[in-house]
Amino acid sequence: MEHTIRRRARWAGTAAAALATVLLAASCGGQEHPATAHGQSAAPGTGTPPAAGAPSGTPGAHGGHGGSAEPPPAAPLRDSERFATLTLPRPYTPKAPSGGTDEYRCFLLDPELKDKAFLTGSQFLPQNTDLVHHAIIFRVDAGQAEKARALDERTPGEGWTCFGDAGVGDGAWVGHWAPGADETLLDEKLGYPMPPGSKLIMQVHYNLLAADGEAGGSDRSAIRLRLADGTTDRDPLETATLAAPVELPCAPGESGPLCERGAAVRDVIQRFGEQSRGAIEGLGQFCGGGTLPKAGPTQRCDHKIDAAGTVHATAGHMHLLGRAIKVELNPGTPGAKTLLDIPDYDFDEQAIRPLDTPVEVKAGDTLRVTCTHDAGLRRQLPALRDLPARYVVWGEGTSDEMCLGLLVWSPSRS
Incomplete structure (x- = not known):
């Protein structure tokens, strides 16, 4: 769990600062679609904003993120970029543990990188927006990936439960999705390093409040990666x-x-x-x-x-x-x-x-x-x-x- 500020971001060298990384994997955690949690409905697929002049902090100002809005079309590829879409191998039906209404589930994905690359953009594609309320994408090396694979194999069902982090120690945050977050492209000279053999762990937060913690269907989300040729020098992002x-x-x-x-x-x-x-x-x-x-x-x-x-x-x-x-x-x-x-x-x-x-x-x-x-x-x-x-x-x-x-x-x- 203590893996972001201490190691990757390098903002602070103290162990105490690393405590803040507990917030990282949880950074989009605990989210739910307020319009759908108790059977309420907003304008279909819109997450309708407050009316003009609505006071800050009214229910409208906090949105009605519900429905299954389609993500916007991908921006055109730039020089040396390509798309790679990774989908959960099988549908997963979440179940909240400990009498709660939330499950965080991690899934190991393989972009099959034989050469160095840079991740210059990503778009999480939630398949079941009634269940999916955030995702964080971690890059892991071969050793961490083996730990993840072993954890996956001994855990019933697809993936493994992972409150707080990816469940296998250190991992570099290279992308996320939360309501309102789509692919954001920065300068072409920037990118998250993806060494050969890198794997991804996709942490998905499922919220089951509307079903009192019971399974309300399955999900098979995906992520579209924008990968650039690693031979072009870029400033590494963190x-x-x-x-x-x-x-x-x-x-x-x-x-x-x-x-x-x-x-x-x-x-x-x-x-x-x-x-x-x-x-x-x-x-x-x-x-x-x-x-x-x-x-x-x-x-x-x-x-x-x-x-x-x-x-x-x-x-x-x-x-x-x-x-x-x-x-x-x-x-x-x-x-x-x-x-x-x-x-x-x-x-x-x-x-x-x-x-x-x-x-x-x-x-x-x-x-x-x-x-x-x-x-x-x-x-x-x-x-x-x-x-x-x-x-x-x-x-x-x-x-x-x-x-x-x-x-x-x-x-x-x-």
Whole structure:
């Protein structure tokens, strides 16, 4: 689980910073389609946005991502690029463990790379959007792939359960899909390295809230890869995650057993495993300077950069109670820059956002992620209003929350 910031993104060299990687595989976790969770319906396949002038934070502002909208046509291939589409070998019927309504399932896919290549774009193709609510694509080497193959063989059914990470240790995040995220092409001189023999692990989050945790059909999703010739020199891309804790009390007028923080934490651990405790408490300690942050709607975390590079694109992720998210470089200094600012967060608009001008970062710089959540939205959203009130902490489920900034960057070669 601790595999993103510590190893790949190189933002911080401390073990504490690596705790934030628990958020990585969960970065799109816990998502559900709010319009379909309780049999509600939005405009077919649209994820209908709020009407003009709708106030921020209304149910419309958090979308109605439902139906089976077709992805947009692929952009034309560029020099030395080719498409390769990988599909799950067989349909998979999800089943949520531990009495929950979410399953994270990992599948090993082989792009059959005999020569070096670069991944310059990807488009996840969800086959059953009633079930599929996020996907993360990890690149693994031959040794990791063998571990994954062995895990797959001893696990009943297609793939293996993988809350929190790919289930086989380190893996490089090279693509993802969440509502509103389609293929985003960056400069042709950029790409994720794909050494010969590289395999992919596709982690899919299935949400079964509408069926009370029972199987509601099968899925056979796919991913379309845009692969470029590895003989052309390109700046290697990496994905960095910047996480902050979530400590959101019940809203005024709400009550119940899960409004007590300890009970809420135990509930998350029961649903997703003991590693969840490390994410909740460890991230809170790291970002709070050794103590848990004060409960409240807005939380932040500063991450020190320990390697120079160039940031090319950003994205932000929260769940249904999210109001706003911001990522800043060196806040409070004369050279401060805002890399991402979403003052009216929409769960159904989680596309990667290329920067107008790439931003150089250097060792010692600070990146700050700040999120604001609103427990009052729980009463307004169809997906949440029938669930028990709870103190919300970091978690991978529908009624949990996250605060995660994503940065697509290329480390300095010098």
